[in-house]
Amino acid sequence: MTLPTDRRTREVGRTVSRVVVDHLGQGFGQPLVVAVSGGADSSALLCLLADTQSRHGWRIRAAHVDHAIQSSLVRARFREAARKLATAVEVPLDISEVDARAEAERSQGGLEAAARRVRYDALARVAQERGASAVAVAHTLDDQAETVLMHILRGSGLDGLSGMAPLRDMADGLRLVRPMLDVTRAETEAVCRAYAWTPVEDPSNLDQDHTRNRVRMSLLPLMREFNPNVAERLAGLAGSVAADRDLLEMVGGLALSQLCDEHGTIARRSFLSLPGQLQVRVIRAFCRERGVTLSAERTGAALQVIQHGHGVVELPEGGRLSVAGGTIALDPGCPPAET
Incomplete structure (x- = not known):
């Protein structure tokens, strides 16, 4: 794979590597599972983490989860992209197939939420089977802004306004890290171009039956007319609220010990x-x-x-x-x- 020489891509790579070290520590050769769909964000994350292994010390391996939602043609396209990218960056790849529709029927909930649950369950299984202590996913600054807006629309409190945490527990001894919450979607697309990689376009991202897609395609563009940097401002709000929420959690723990x-x-x-x-x-x-x-x-x-x-x-x-x-x-x- 073509190694990028432009300064911005190298800076993004250093940023992503530093976030991993800040939250997980140096890897010293331990495995780190990176979720890869074949789209731009996860492809950029895999390229950058595979390329900076000497910096963060984690031994990268990829994991692709097929939710069995889209057509067989689209699913095959994503699987093949994951295989080709893993081969190009010289990391092993695990592919899991799950049934998100069956989970949605079992839980009597929405398909999006069901897909998220079975995806994280599958990633956790891969990590545990491969002896990994962490999983990295490719949520970006734009994803964070969308998440905060969705929580505002639902009338959320501090937990929702905090958005997605850069680090959280998945299962016993297993952690989930999000190294790209300060990286924009435009930057992940630029990273893919720098690595001469063409990501797969997900047709479901254009389906406005999904709330997140409507927020991304309709609400955020309107808000940018008032503030072109609204995504950065919303992501910054999430960080500020998360700090306040964490302080409340600490004070709550102290109060509990007294009560x-x-x-x-x-x-x-x-x-x-x-x-x-x-x-x-x-x-x-x-x-x-x-x-x-x-x-x-x-x-x-x-x-x-x-x-x-x-x-x-x-x-x-x-x-x-x-x-x-x-x-x-x-x-x-x-x-x-x-x-």
């Missing part, structure tokens, strides 16, 4: 003396410490029950948050049996 008694319960009166946003962080931390992650809906239900003074909120895996006798208690239930 919890020796029985692992919380006095309702003391809890209600906290400011509203701190109540949210404390009750989430209370559940998280016991292995239960509260959705926004269940967080609201828990706060309502606590305000009312008695009642029960059913939690995932058979858990129960109960309020009675002036006390807030949690029975986390049992994890599902391994099969």
